[in-house]
Amino acid sequence: MRPGPLLAALVTTLRRNVAMTCAVVVTVTICLAMLGAGLLLRAQAHTVDSFLLDQIEIVVDLQDGLDDADRQALRDELAADPLVGGVTYESKQDVYERFRRDFRTSPDVVAGVGPDDLPASFRLALIDPRDAVVIVETYTGRDGVEAVRDQRALLGPLYRFLDAFTLGAFVLAAVQAVASFVLIYTMIRISAHARRRETAIMRLVGATNAAIRAPFMLESALAGLLGGLLAVGALVLAKIYLVDGRFARQTMFPLFGWDAVWVAAATVLAVGVTAAAGMASVALRRHLRA
Amino acid sequence: MIRLASVTKRYAAGSRPALCDVSTEIGAGEFVFLVGPSGSGKSTLLRLLLREERATTGLVEVAGRDVARIPDRKVPLLRRTVGCVFQDFRLLPDRTVAGNVAFALDVVGRPRHVVRAVVPEVLELVGLTGKEKRFPDELSGGEQQRVAIARAFVGRPQVLLADEPTGNLDPATSAEIMDLLDDINQAGTTILMATHNAGLVDAMRLRVLELDAGRLVRDERRGGYDNPDGPSATSPDIDTSPLDDTGPLDVSAGTGPLDVPAQRSRVQAPAPTGREAG
Numbered sequence: 001m002r003p004g005p006l007l008a009a010l011v012t013t014l015r016r017n018v019a020m021t022c023a024v025v026v027t028v029t030i031c032l033a034m035l036g037a038g039l040l041l042r043a044q045a046h047t048v049d050s051f052l053l054d055q056i057e058i059v060v061d062l063q064d065g066l067d068d069a070d071r072q073a074l075r076d077e078l079a080a081d082p083l084v085g086g087v088t089y090e091s092k093q094d095v096y097e098r099f100r101r102d103f104r105t106s107p108d109v110v111a112g113v114g115p116d117d118l119p120a121s122f123r124l125a126l127i128d129p130r131d132a133v134v135i136v137e138t139y140t141g142r143d144g145v146e147a148v149r150d151q152r153a154l155l156g157p158l159y160r161f162l163d164a165f166t167l168g169a170f171v172l173a174a175v176q177a178v179a180s181f182v183l184i185y186t187m188i189r190i191s192a193h194a195r196r197r198e199t200a201i202m203r204l205v206g207a208t209n210a211a212i213r214a215p216f217m218l219e220s221a222l223a224g225l226l227g228g229l230l231a232v233g234a235l236v237l238a239k240i241y242l243v244d245g246r247f248a249r250q251t252m253f254p255l256f257g258w259d260a261v262w263v264a265a266a267t268v269l270a271v272g273v274t275a276a277a278g279m280a281s282v283a284l285r286r287h288l289r290a
Numbered sequence: 291m292i293r294l295a296s297v298t299k300r301y302a303a304g305s306r307p308a309l310c311d312v313s314t315e316i317g318a319g320e321f322v323f324l325v326g327p328s329g330s331g332k333s334t335l336l337r338l339l340l341r342e343e344r345a346t347t348g349l350v351e352v353a354g355r356d357v358a359r360i361p362d363r364k365v366p367l368l369r370r371t372v373g374c375v376f377q378d379f380r381l382l383p384d385r386t387v388a389g390n391v392a393f394a395l396d397v398v399g400r401p402r403h404v405v406r407a408v409v410p411e412v413l414e415l416v417g418l419t420g421k422e423k424r425f426p427d428e429l430s431g432g433e434q435q436r437v438a439i440a441r442a443f444v445g446r447p448q449v450l451l452a453d454e455p456t457g458n459l460d461p462a463t464s465a466e467i468m469d470l471l472d473d474i475n476q477a478g479t480t481i482l483m484a485t486h487n488a489g490l491v492d493a494m495r496l497r498v499l500e501l502d503a504g505r506l507v508r509d510e511r512r513g514g515y516d517n518p519d520g521p522s523a524t525s526p527d528i529d530t531s532p533l534d535d536t537g538p539l540d541v542s543a544g545t546g547p548l549d550v551p552a553q554r555s556r557v558q559a560p561a562p563t564g565r566e567a568g
Contacts, residue, residue, distance in 0.1 A: 005396035012384070197382060198393075204340070205445060206370035207397035209363070 001211045009198070009215035010222070016194045020187045021223050027183050028227025028272060029234070031176030036235045036268045038169030043260035045162040048155070051254050058126060058135050061119040061146040070144050078122060083135060086125040092118055105249070119146050158253075180227075181279045184220050188283035191216055199288060213284050217277045224276025228269040235261055235268070291449060291480045292316040292339060297348035299334050299504075307346070308334040310504040316482060318448070321475040323491045324484040325515055326501035332484040335501070336451045339482075340372055341365050353448050370398060373442030373450040373479075377457035379434045381426040381441075388413065388422040391440045398445065408444060416440045416470055432463035436470065443474055450474060452483040456490065464490060488515035 001009075014021060060078070062071065071089075078087045090098070096115035103109045126132060132150040140148045192199065195215075202212045239261050248255055292315070299309040309331045316322050324332050337343045338350050341357050350357040353371050360368055381390050388409050395405045413419055416436040426434055435455060442450060452471060456464035468490050475481045485491060491498060491514060498513030499506060508517050 001397055001399055002402060004402065005393075197380065201380060201382065201393065201441075202397045203366075204369060204374050205394040205397060205441070206366040206368070208366045211397055211399065 001207075001214060006214055006218070009195075010218045013191050013195060013215050013219045014222075017187060017191050017219070020183070020190055021219065024180065024183045024187050024220070024223040024276075025226045025230070027176060027180045028224055028276060029230040031173055031180050032228050032231035032268045032272050033234045034169050034173035034176055035271065036231055036264045037238070038166050038173060039264040039267060040235065040239075040256060040260060041162055041166040041169060043256040043264065045159065045166065047256045047260070048158065048162070048253050058124040058132055059149045059151060060122040060124065060139055061149065062121055063144050063146045064119065066120075066144040074142070074144055075122060078124060078139075081135070081138075083126055083128070083131045084124050085127040088123045088125075090121050090123060092116060092120050095119065095121060177275070180276070181282075184223070184276060184279040185283040185286075187223070188216055188220065188280050189287045191219060192284070192287040213281070213288065216284055216288070217280045220280030221273045221277040224272040224274075225269065227276075228272030231268050231272070232265040235264060291318040291320070291353060292482065293349070293351040294335075294338075295349040295351075297338065297345045297350055299331075299338060299343060300346045307504050309338070309345075309501075311348070312501075312504075312506045313348075314499060314506060314509055316480060318480055319475070319478055320497060321472070321481045321494075322483070322497045322499055323494070323513070323515075324482055324499050324501065325486070325491060326507075328486075329503075330501040331504040332501055333453060334504075336374075336453055336482070336484060339449070339451060340374065341368055366398070370445055371448045373445065373447035375435070375438050375442050375450065375452040375455045377454040379426070379431075379438045379458075381434055381437055383426050386423050386425055387418055387429070387437050390426070390437050391444050394441045394444050412440045412444045415443070415473070430463070431459050432466055435459060435463075435467050439467070439470060439474070443479070447479065449480045449482065452481065452485075454485055454487075455483065456485065456487050461489065468494070491515040 060074075062074075066074075075087055075089065078084055092115045095118045096113070099113065099118060100110050124135065126135065129152065132152065136148045136150055139145055199212050239258070243255055294315075295313050297309055297312045298307050300307045312331075312335070324335065326332055334343065338345055339352055339357070341360060344358050352368060355368065357368065382393065385393060391409050391412060392405050395408065400408075410419070410422070413422060416439055418433065418436055418440065421429065421433065426437065429437065435458075439455070450471070455471070456467055459467060464487060471481055471483065472494075495512045495514070498508065498510045498515070500508035500510075500513075500517060508519070510518075
């Protein structure tokens with residue numbers, strides 16, 4: 001069908017079915033907002049990940065008074081370890097600078113600590129971060145080694161928190177997706193009934209199945225698009241007011257940026273439109289004679 | 291143009307067939323009446339030609355194609371070669387006369403300039419020039435049927451199926467619609483018209499196919515409504531009325547089968563000649 005008549009058919013369908021379309025839009029919005037929230041939580045987990053992977057994962061704190069020769073020997077040994085990708089030395093002063101940077105939002109903590117209170121350390125980049133346990137076991141208790149810390153291990157609770165919320169968001173999105181499908185199914189049934197004269201004539205005069213179904217699919221896709229746009233709006237507001245306005249001041253970890261928001265927005269819109277059209281297509285098989 | 295070979299159609303296994311071993315052939319350009327009492331299988335036959343239904347056994351051919359073998363996605367192409375008109379017009383009430391006719395072209399994707407050029411031509415053909423912007427509820431029954439015919443014909447189908455097109459119309463209007471169908475037939479379109487209107491069939495004296503209980507009981511060139519060789523398939527008190535299927539509106543028009551109005555010039559004339567051969 002040409003765009004003109006197709007649009008006319010779409011307008012007719014929408015006009016006869018306003019309340020139902022609104023219900024679909026609302027449900028789709030909640031569904032897609034949950035999906036978007038899940039995607040952003042995952043993005044946050046990745047942001048923390050890459051932040052930590054950029055940092056050195058394993059910290060080998062050195063005992064005070066370790067002489068240069070012993071320190072060099074330990075460094076050579078670490079560098080020769082096949083699991084280790086890179087070794088960096090940080091003096092007490094370097095460690096202090098990092099400490100001040102990490103806790104810049106908590107001046108009280110920084111105030112009581114000087115460079116001498118912190119150990120010099122080697123920071124190890126692992127070829128495979130999953131080998132952290134082996135490294136910790138191998139080097140703990142060695143001469144000159146005060147402690148071996150896996151920084152990621154300290155973040156277990158954070159990851160569990162992010163994972164739980166991500167899962168929760170996706171589960172809610174799935175539940176809403178089921179609700180959306182039920183509503184779209186009903187919307188199509190009502191639309192098909194309201195337009196049964198037209199579709200009967202279309203079939204008689206030889207309109208293709210695609211042409212007959214197009215207005216219904218478009219109606220659903222449009223509801224999906226509207227829901228998607230509202231969901232994107234909600235995500236953007238959440239980024240501005242919740243993430244940037246509130247969380248950013250309360251955490252020392254970097255938070256996901258706008259790029260993650262736009263990726264989530266594009267995904268939400270694409271999923272909204274295609275899933276809604278797909279659901280309509282399923283419903284049409286049931287409610288429209290071929 | 292249309293060929294049926296030993297066609298049987300059963301709607302439910304074990305039930306009496308709606309059509310039973312029907313074989314016939316209708317040539318290009320013919321005008322054929324399909325008569326028989328209600329439930330004799332007329333509508334089923336028309337539905338088979340449109341692939342609304344499939345024959346249980348036998349061959350149904352339209353325009354040289356075995357209808358049963360047309361893949362589902364090509365069925366719309368079949369339906370573009372077969373126009374359809376019904377007793378109840380089936381117009382879209384929210385579209386104008388021109389809109390109803392244009393609809394048939396729009397939904398098959400014809401370009402706008404074609405639609406704009408063709409619709410007025412067809413409306414002129416059916417005598418509705420000047421009423422393009424009216425809505426169906428502003429038209430008489432006859433005018434509504436003209437719109438329906440225009441819609442069926444605007445795609446220039448090779449075959450026009452008419453399922454009791456005069457069933458809701460008074461005799462005078464029926465005769466006008468018959469004239470219009472006749473014109474369309476003269477222009478080369480094959481017409482198969484299911485009807486209970488004995489007056490029209492008797493006046494036209496064209497080929498008549500008669501169905502009774504799903505069987506083809508008569509195929510007569512220049513036939514009349516009633517079967518000359520045997521008991522009529524239908525009882526005269528019901529079937530000789532031209533408006534037997536219609537509701538309360540027809541009370542005023544409940545005249546005899548041969549009570550043909552004076553203005554029905556062409557139809558009233560003895561059967562036109564030269565169209566018997568297919």
